[in-house]
Amino acid sequence: MGPYILRRTGAAIATLIAASVIIFAFIHLIPGDPVYVMLGDAATPDQVEELRERMGLNEPLVVQYLIWAGNALQGDLGQSIFFETPVTQVIAEGAETSILLALITMFWIVAFGIPVGVLAAMRQGTWVDQGLSGLAMLLASVPTFWVGLYLILTFAAGLGWFPSSGYPSIFEEGGLSNLRYLVLPSLALAAPNAALILRLTRASMLDVAREDYVRTARAKGIPPYRVVLRHILRNALLAVVSAFGFTFAALISEAVVTETVFALPGIGRTVVQSILRRDYPVIQGVVLVIVCLYLVINLIVDLSYRLLDPRVELE
């Protein structure tokens, strides 16, 4: 397992470098200039030139890349052009929201997707299965922003049970109770993802249920619930677990719509706003962190196969 991890880490670093070059090149290929965005409508050409010079935007791209990469290796992702604060601080501010939102969303997904998927598989072909599959299709098809706005209208503006938007940190006044700000957004975000996990669990369960050892287990007179939980579900989860990994990474990096609708200070919104502002250091920093996240999650998923299924050889 040791050499395997080493090899994988080496490959991950190569991927990281390639990704950082691509990101850097692409960002600077977009027309538009942060200086114009910062100085506003009435800026004169002199002011624009002065600010470009000050921010080092007049250096050749290769030089800009090497400076950035060198600093990044030392943990310094540079200064945000827009906020004039370190990029690491901007990312840290967004990371808390994004990670907590992803965790709570994952909870809803697991709590709903897997049991309901198992139930649908066990009742295959009946009205229960058809009803649940229909529900899954509906949840997967309705746009997140619509679900989000509907939840806000009903539970915040209407009933007043939850706050409509925003998220003060759990480290501030209010402490853990501030998590209530994340209940509606996590539900909106969980809906389509839970539906996918539900479908996947169901399909995977049905595949495994046809295996010989399941028939053998049943023939031995093992109680049906044990067959389902110990023999079918455990093996069926293999496919579901790899989907989890990517779902989790996607929840952190792609929750842009949910973060916008609920005015959450998360990573997804930060990166989209930064693209509109041409805040290069923030875009580069966030994308770098997201690439790292995917690589780590990928590695964890691969390693967890081995734990779930001893037959899997890691080479």
Added chain:
Amino acid sequence: MKLKKFLVGMTALALLATPVSAQTLRYATIGEPPSLDLQMGTATLASTISQNMFETLYAFDETNAPQPYLVTGEQISEDGKTIVLTLRDGVLFHDGDTLTAEDVAASLNRWAEHGARGKILGLDNAAVTGDLEVTLHLKEVNGAWKSILAYINGGPVIYPADIVTAAAGEPIAAENYVGTGPYRFGELRPNRYVELIRFDDYTPNPGESNGAAGTRVANFEKLHFIPVPDVGTRLSGVQAGDYDYAEYISGDLFGLVKDDPAVQVKISAAPIFGLMFMNSENGPLADNTKLRQAIVAALNMEQALQVSVGEQELYDASGVFFAEGNIWHTTAGSEAYSEGNPEKAKALAADAGYDGTPIKLLVSTNYKAHFDNASVFTRQLADAGINVQMVVVDWATLLKLRGQPEQWDMFMTHHGDVPDPVLLTVMNESYPGWWQTEEKRALMAQLTGTSVLEERQAAWEKMQALIWEQLPTVRVGSQFSYDIASPDLKTPWEKAPVFPYFWGASK
């Protein structure tokens, strides 16, 4: 199990409504402000926030007339180029120091050299001539000097001398946001909020409160400016009581909110207006006034505003730059506005020798109104046989492309309310479009060469007529944005000012 317990606990907590501090004003903004150093930038949001921290020498009253604020008065020399200002005594900065003539001179000199609007005053230098006396030496007489000193947007706010001297051409860093205003800087949390805290040792102007002039009373302990980019969320946030004030609610929601008892509607007192600039330096429109006139003859602005704004209460199809009641109001030249006459346009275009060359109209999708207006214009111009090609980009790209004369023939933007005609972007020769004809320069000299209001008004009247004749830009029409507030928020103004301020407000 732990997770389950945790979530059960969380849900229980959710049901315990936490009391919201009545001492904090929560203002939902459309996004994040760039640097709050008011001298260096013209972003509207930065002005809305920073005006609570930083102050100017003069401030506008309700009629838009500049009144002494940090000064007590002025003396102007015979030739109009030397202005002696006397400062108010005992004004405190947020760091506890007292405002001196050094601070004012250093702030004005830095602004004149590096400030976003620093060049418009034509300040040669500001010199300390007494403990509380500053003397301004202007290069030329500038009739608009008092309005320019009162205008906060990219304007000459006063900082401590050591801070401005150290910052020079760089924006002042957040930890050095020190001003004389009723609120001091608290903290800036990216994507979360900007917090301002009441300055307890504030030294208000002793005058009676009138617009932004006169005394300023800070009732709120804190002001929070929270970015809420989605307009639907800003609206439901106010309805749910999570925000006290939300800016820029879209026109299509007006019907929904105007009769809603859960919100107060605050229509803007200062309309913004769409502008379509024409390229005076390059391309088919550069030297062809006839062709410009053909384009304008084809446009029906009422139609465009119906599409881009919709609600009739929120727009005014008018070609004048300053509304009735404003000291700069004149209708000169505006008969050319919104003729919507394709036949006349065809005739003028033929006269102008137009050969069907595509005319590039640069527009961004970030502002829906720009894009809607541009789409309507393209259609109307096609009906008049004028071939317009829309170049659709995002706003950041547009800002860059419009600086390159060969990239465009017309571009769409908008303009906010300004207190003096010299502040209109079209008056600025280096602003994209680059309008610098002899006639314009002659009128500009008249407009700025005197402090006598009547003479300046007469010059502006001719200038507006010239704009409608030479068409460096075309005014699309007034568009009133509106904000909403929670029912219990009391503001000192009925209609929202360009930069809504919250001293004097309470809930």
